[in-house]
Amino acid sequence: MTPKWWHDAVVYQIYPRSFCDSNNDGMGDLQGIIGKLDYLKKLGVNVIWLSPVYRSPMDDNGYDISDYQDIAPEFGTMEDMQQLLAEAKQRDIRIIMDLVVNHTSDEHPWFIESRKSKDNPYRDYYIWRQPKEDGSVPDDQGSVFGGGAWEFDETTGEYFYHIFSKRQPDLNWENPKVQEEVHKMINWWIDQGIGGFRLDVIDLIGKEIDKKITGNGPRLHQLIQEMNQATFGKKDLLTVGETWDATPEIAKLYSNPARNEFSMVFQFEHISLTWKYGDKWNPIDLDLPQFKRALTKWQVELAEEGWNSLFWNNHDLPRVVSKYGDVGRYRVESAKMLATTMHMMKGTPYVYQGEEIGMTNVAFDSIDDYRDIETLNFYKERTENGVAPETMLAAVHENSRDNARTPMHWDKTDNAGFSQAQPWIKVNPNYPEINVEAALEDQNSVFYHYQKLIELRKALPVIVYGDFEPVFEDHDKVFGYVRTDEQHRLFVLNNFTSEEVVLNIPVELQAANVECIISNYDYRQQIEETVTLKPYESFAVLLPA
Structure with a gap:
């Protein structure tokens, strides 16, 4: 296997709105990240994966982009972004951007034009269909966030397709102009000096809607190869695709270097094993032998072809120590055990903010304290359909995306040192015991365990290869x-x-x-x-x- 710089790298994911607030408006920002780069350097990571900071109305916390080449004012300016890239580079840290090209915001100029008329030049940038003869939706496809995947637009009397929120219309990748626009935008970011991309739900861009094919569509790999050739293919960048439905065989298609697609993919087989019938709102206990077989399969199958991403949690998933460890007596021990389990495997490890200090899930008393659109939609849908509110709230406590999105715990001062203002979402109340300041003062903390694991990966090729x-x-x-x-x-x-x-x-x-x-x-x-x-x-x- 030809060595790549990212083979022994460790990636740290930052969810910007929850990381550090520099201007005390209750929301994290780019200057807050810049102020914590020395902390990340101390941890030892050499890549930051930045969740979306593009201009957005924030219907889905930035995964609904209205301008790919500007920064959301909540997070700062393009000058702040350029400063982050420069300051990170001084510390040998690369920045990879979270790229969302399956869909845009409904406030993106392309969609504003697209909905104006059926003959608008941007009409076919999105997926439009006529109603059935009785005026109803084109078909029964559902949205990942609950409800149907079609939204009626009165201006032209047609429906547009959205696999996520109705404010996230899907791009039409059958249109070569969409490809050209996206490739142009990717190259613009490469020119800014970024280190690569995490490609959000990229396995959906090959969809064939009229055949009800969403993931792993027949043209998917052709589209990715064309993207590779037109953009990052000849650059030494880290590219990782989010692919919920990937099998090892499919993952080889994405990540075998000979195929010129991505460096690696995120697969979620080990994550969904605790979802009964694939439903995250119906959680079940971990079956460890089954769990081990899943992880082992990926280690063995991708040994010679492709590359694994190693991760326990991210901005969409619950905190690992709450999911598989013990948040009580053995929180520190179990957090360290889980870290060792993952970091001693073959692949590129990803650490989600707060994981390195053993942050836990949060259990808010009321659904009103949650902010995640998916959580709120499903709570409403399920309780209206007969699920007891207390049952649904228990599932929210276990698997809501907001478990990962409460503010980072920096110290034991008000709001965990995240902000002097009221945060956009409540802080986990256990921050006085679990925070960075306390971790750095304790040589036996979870932080120093992660630091040691990262050092070992860079020192011992047996861990890497x-x-x-x-x-x-x-x-x-x-x-x-x-x-x-x-x-x-x-x-x-x-x-x-x-x-x-x-x-x-x-x-x-x-x-x-x-x-x-x-x-x-x-x-x-x-x-x-x-x-x-x-x-x-x-x-x-x-x-x-």
Whole structure:
């Protein structure tokens, strides 16, 4: 495999409105990020993935873009963006932009023109259909955010298609002019000096609406290859596609270097295993053996073709320590265990803001305290259809996107040091105990565990490129694996429970002397025939060659 700069990189995702507020208007901004670059440098990350900061009416917190080449005034100016790029570069940190090209805002100039008349030059930039003879919607397709995917527009008497909010009309990628416009915009951002792109729901751009095909449409990969050739293909940039429906075989299509598409993709198989029947509002407990099989499959299948993205959470997902760990007695231990589990695998790790200090989900008492459009829409829809409000609120506590979007905890002062003003969404009330200031003062904190993991990835090629072999595959409490290259054998063992676990270790993994490179308890000096793991214990040891 040809080495790439992003193979040993670690990416830190920033959700700008919740990261740091520099001007005390209650919303995070670009200057707030600039002020925390030294903190990120200390952590050791060398890439920042920036959730959208483009001009937007903020119907979906910036994933509804009205101007791709301007900055939302809530976040700052283009001069602030250029300063962020320059200041990050001084610290050897690259910025990757979150690019949303499946849809725009309904306030984008293209859509404003498109809806004016059926013969407008921009009409076919979007997907329009006539009503049925009785005036009803063209078909029964649904929106990801609840309700139908068609919205009637009185001006021309037709419906436009929106797979997300009705204020996020889908672009028509069958129109070559849309491709040209998007490619031109991508190249403009490349010229600004960015390090790459995360491409939001990119697996939807090949849709064939009249056949009710949305994800993985027949022209999807042709469209991506054309994008690659016209824009980032010959640049040394990190590109990652968000692909909810990807299988390993599909992921190889995206990320095999020979195909000239993306560096890697986000796949969500391991995430959706705790959703009953694929419904996030119907959460179920983790089945660890099934979970391990999913992660192992991706490690093995993409070993020689393609590249994995390694992540537990992002701006759309609940906090990992709440989902798979213990937010009570063992919060620190379980947060460290989960970090080790993911960061010792093959791929590029992504850390979501606050993950590195063990931030948790929030459980607001009232639905009125939530801001996420998806959460509010589904709460209304489900409760109106008979789901008890307390049942739905419990599901919101577990899986709402707002779990990840409460403000970053910087210290124990008012509003967690995020802002001196009332934040756009309430702060998690546990911030006096869980915050950056406290983490930096405690050498045994989750922060320093992440810092060590990042250092190890840059120091040990076996973590980056080594083969992956699972151990204890069917064990319902432990996730173990071995990473191997020509120089090293790395044995990683993780207890996913609050109980002690006794394991009989295979002979080939026993050793009188080992080098423990990381642990959340005392460092082990040997691996004997029997190992007793403490609650949420996790370690990685180099075995004798």
